[in-house]
Amino acid sequence: MKILNVREITENIKEMCIEANHFLSEDMKCVLCNAAETEEAPLGRQILEQLQENMRIAGEDMIPICQDTGMAVVFLEVGQEVHFEGGSLEEAVHEGVRQGYTEGFLRKSVVKDPIFRENTKDNTPAVIHCEIVPGDRVKITVAPKGFGSENMSRIFMLKPADGIEGVKSAVLTAVREAGPNACPPMVVGVGIGGTFEKCALMAKKALTRPVNERSSIPYVREMEEELLHRINATGIGPGGLGGTTTALAVNIDTYPTHIAGLPVAVNICCHVNRHAFRIL
């Protein structure tokens, strides 16, 4: 058994909120850099170059990559041999977000009630997804999610008869409707199967997979590649102002589902696809 004080969770989450909002992961940087070289439209190329410059300034001046520093989505994979002490694990996560967003000069974008909309002023609460896994370690993923792209995300409860073509058409529909609103070039997270909430969660988590890593399931990998190609043929382009780079990657996860259903969730993320990982 491993004993972990929840103070460590708070401290790490605080640092990870700040890190994720100022520095993209290497795979994201790499794919953005390649896009700037391969984009065919002159205005598209100019925008992609500005995004590179934006990232450089963010890191050098410690100014967030995007002013929408997101609602903090936190995935916790907790080893079943870990025992937490020192207080509530959930409260420790919220406290990390509170400290990170306050001390890191990040924008407070969370309202207390979806109807009455009073700002909580410290970006809490986080959205926490906790999973119990074998072992004695805790893997933390902090993924601040901006709402320009979140608002363009969709769930489709397809019929089994719609099959793989139905799935592809659902993804393309979501991307076309998102267009310039979702700050393309986007990263497209897709969950197929499970239940209503399971496919949405898979789509969200798929966004945290490195963009240069394809699915290990052959037909899913093929679908990821085909969809990326077809999305980039739509012409939406960087900023939605036309071009050959509309998406940087399509990451798909699947799960067994019911005989009567084919749920598909499409979680769209802008080019500021932020996530920080740590293992304690």
Add this chain to the structure above:
Amino acid sequence: MDKYINVPLSEEDATALRAGDYVYLTGTVYTARDAAHKRMQEALDKGEPLPLDMKNNVIYYMGPSPARPGRVIGSAGPTTASRMDKYAPSLLDLGLKGMIGKGKRTQEVRDAIVRNGAVYFAAVGGAGALLSRSIISSEVIAYDDLGTEAIRKLVVKNFPVIVVMDSNGSNLYETAIEKNNRT
């Protein structure tokens, strides 16, 4: 083509802009997003004055991240304009000449742009660190309690935007995407 223009926008400058123009704005713009628009609409409904005169002004749909000490502003990129579509036509009819945001607009907004000789600019979404460098000063002038959603007066210098919708009714999102479409 590249153009250097002063803001507030004159009638002549606004109507001469064409979809696709790359424009550098210098002068004063005001920020307002969801909550500020809702409040301005409520003021109009009650017949109360707005916190700023719309005439020839430009509204930037933006809520910045907090400024670090010694800095003018934090990250300062555009937010999605469509959420302001419900409010934009009445502000355009009051003389608003320009809007800076990102993303699609409704037909009602496009009609109001044409009717009033106005313009809709896009700034590059997700480039808030870069765009902040073109902002020289920032001062909250109304609705301070709204935090990031307060109305700010920004002095900008060569702030880079692209004309998406012009007073002729052209829409760059449609034409540019169609031009690059390979499906």
